[in-house]
Amino acid sequence: MSNKRPIGVFDSGIGGLTVVKSIMQKLPHENIVYFGDIARLPYGTKSVATIRKFAEQTVRFLVQHNVKAIVIACNTISAVAKDEVIKLAGNIPVLDVISSGSVASSNGNNIGIIATPATVNSNAYPNSILRLNNTVKISQAACTLFVPLIEEGYINHPALDLIAKEYLSPMNEIDTLVLGCTHYPIIKNTIRKIVGENVNIIDPADKTSDDLVTNLTKLDLINTSLDKPVYEFYVTEISPKFNSIGEMFLNTKLSTPQLVSLD
Amino acid sequence: MSNKRPIGVFDSGIGGLTVVKSIMQKLPHENIVYFGDIARLPYGTKSVATIRKFAEQTVRFLVQHNVKAIVIACNTISAVAKDEVIKLAGNIPVLDVISSGSVASSNGNNIGIIATPATVNSNAYPNSILRLNNTVKISQAACTLFVPLIEEGYINHPALDLIAKEYLSPMNEIDTLVLGCTHYPIIKNTIRKIVGENVNIIDPADKTSDDLVTNLTKLDLINTSLDKPVYEFYVTEISPKFNSIGEMFLNTKLSTPQLVSLD
Numbered sequence: 001m002s003n004k005r006p007i008g009v010f011d012s013g014i015g016g017l018t019v020v021k022s023i024m025q026k027l028p029h030e031n032i033v034y035f036g037d038i039a040r041l042p043y044g045t046k047s048v049a050t051i052r053k054f055a056e057q058t059v060r061f062l063v064q065h066n067v068k069a070i071v072i073a074c075n076t077i078s079a080v081a082k083d084e085v086i087k088l089a090g091n092i093p094v095l096d097v098i099s100s101g102s103v104a105s106s107n108g109n110n111i112g113i114i115a116t117p118a119t120v121n122s123n124a125y126p127n128s129i130l131r132l133n134n135t136v137k138i139s140q141a142a143c144t145l146f147v148p149l150i151e152e153g154y155i156n157h158p159a160l161d162l163i164a165k166e167y168l169s170p171m172n173e174i175d176t177l178v179l180g181c182t183h184y185p186i187i188k189n190t191i192r193k194i195v196g197e198n199v200n201i202i203d204p205a206d207k208t209s210d211d212l213v214t215n216l217t218k219l220d221l222i223n224t225s226l227d228k229p230v231y232e233f234y235v236t237e238i239s240p241k242f243n244s245i246g247e248m249f250l251n252t253k254l255s256t257p258q259l260v261s262l263d
Numbered sequence: 264m265s266n267k268r269p270i271g272v273f274d275s276g277i278g279g280l281t282v283v284k285s286i287m288q289k290l291p292h293e294n295i296v297y298f299g300d301i302a303r304l305p306y307g308t309k310s311v312a313t314i315r316k317f318a319e320q321t322v323r324f325l326v327q328h329n330v331k332a333i334v335i336a337c338n339t340i341s342a343v344a345k346d347e348v349i350k351l352a353g354n355i356p357v358l359d360v361i362s363s364g365s366v367a368s369s370n371g372n373n374i375g376i377i378a379t380p381a382t383v384n385s386n387a388y389p390n391s392i393l394r395l396n397n398t399v400k401i402s403q404a405a406c407t408l409f410v411p412l413i414e415e416g417y418i419n420h421p422a423l424d425l426i427a428k429e430y431l432s433p434m435n436e437i438d439t440l441v442l443g444c445t446h447y448p449i450i451k452n453t454i455r456k457i458v459g460e461n462v463n464i465i466d467p468a469d470k471t472s473d474d475l476v477t478n479l480t481k482l483d484l485i486n487t488s489l490d491k492p493v494y495e496f497y498v499t500e501i502s503p504k505f506n507s508i509g510e511m512f513l514n515t516k517l518s519t520p521q522l523v524s525l526d
Contacts (some may be wrong), residue, residue: 004433012380144411144415145408145412145415145417148407148408148411149408151407152407152408154408154426157425158425159421159422159423159426162420162421162422162425163417163422185434219341
């Protein structure tokens with residue numbers, strides 16, 4: 001009965017929907033509650049104390065929605081507020097993109113990380129990977145233009161190719177590449193074209209949903225009902241971008257999200 | 264004596280420095296105080312009440328610095344808070360990019376306006392131009408990627424050409440093009456290449472400094488001293504971007520700006 005409880009996924013905005021997409025594919029019978037704090041994004045430029053407060057408000061919201069697992073689908077929150085989320089979640093399992101992405105990439109030798117400037121400056125991925133394997137070589141690139149290009153729909157555009165080449169060219173010796181921003185799986189094909197077939201591209205969104213399957217299985221929480229799953233989307237600001245970009249990310253029609261306030 | 268008082272120029276961020284550059288060129292002996300509210304940008308997504316409050320705080324700051332003219336070098340503030348600025352400024356003359364840009368473009372027949380999504384959605388330029396000439400045809404394009412491309416230094420890059428072509432191609436019948444964002448003068452050459460020589464490109468930054476010259480002359484406020492001018496830059500957050508982008512905009516080395524708080 002309790003296995004029908006939804007999985008809670010949250011992000012400061014829209015990017016976390018790539019994690020939702022991966023969960024939908026791997027666990028097609030699970031109900032999902034998504035929370036995107038659109039009104040208060042971007043988190044990357046805010047103080048640690050503020051991000052922790054926002055994360056705690058969100059976790060309370062998800063717990064009220066009776067979630068059986070919590071997925072932090074945001075690099076900034078994963079980097080600075082995971083402990084606070086775990087504490088508030090009690091015995092609800094917590095997964096996050098940085099932990100899953102780091103474990104999956106840590107067997108590389110020469111690891112490249114591409115992310116937003118805020119994530120790069122936080123050193124969240126290098127710190128997390130080096131805790132697992134302190135012999136790896138790590139380089140990072142802040143790919144500032146990728147999020148605006150993706151959100152504007154420049155997904156299969158020659159301008160994206162040119163800009164991606166510029167960002168990735170200093171990483172010509174890597175064997176592993178971490179997509180350290182939840183938007184980037186959308187342009188994985190472009191990135192693959194540039195880095196070639198021999199680089200192991202790690203998509204933390206995908207790895208997080210793998211870890212979610214493992215966790216729910218171990219805890220015997222998989223929803224075995226074959227009912228059509230219910231997907232609920234909550235946002236703190238109604239933006240037409242949520243649907244247009246969300247549909248591009250999820251590759252499916254979205255209903256209008258529900259507006260909530262956490263303040 | 265009082266003519267040595269500085270000109271106050273303000274913006275939510277860095278873009279207003281293109282107005283400063285134009286003032287420096289046309290009035291090379293004037294002292295300038297620049298204020299950029301980096302900590303609270305972007306203004307474009309904030310409520311009208313909030314923007315007015317921020318503008319009022321800034322005007323008080325500039326008045327305390329004994330400015331002899333106030334230049335609103337920000338489209339958002341020009342659009343929603345000009346009356347509040349004028350009221351607080353008392354007998355100090357106030358100039359703004361939208362008024363100057365609109366007057367200069369209003370003798371066109373088919374006017375294109377390119378700007379950020381916030382400025383486009385505000386309809387500030389069409390409303391202002393139509394008040395001056397209600398027979399013109401006006402079209403707008405939100406060029407979302409221009410600001411991030413410029414701030415990342417993709418000024419003379421083929422990716423910018425490709426993206427600019429896409430934004431400007433629906434405007435193939437215009438005779439006048441308004442650069443409705445203070446960042447855009449930086450890529451005027453690229454825009455010129457695409458729209459051709461027959462389109463009258465209106466740079467409101469440039470028109471505002473023309474109007475400033477006219478105003479100061481009429482009020483007998485031109486600084487006739489030949490002292491080296493003093494340029495002071497104040498920001499609400501120290502960001503390395505201010506200097507790197509500011510130097511690109513002003514084409515000269517900048518000293519570190521001074522940190523102030525208006526809250």
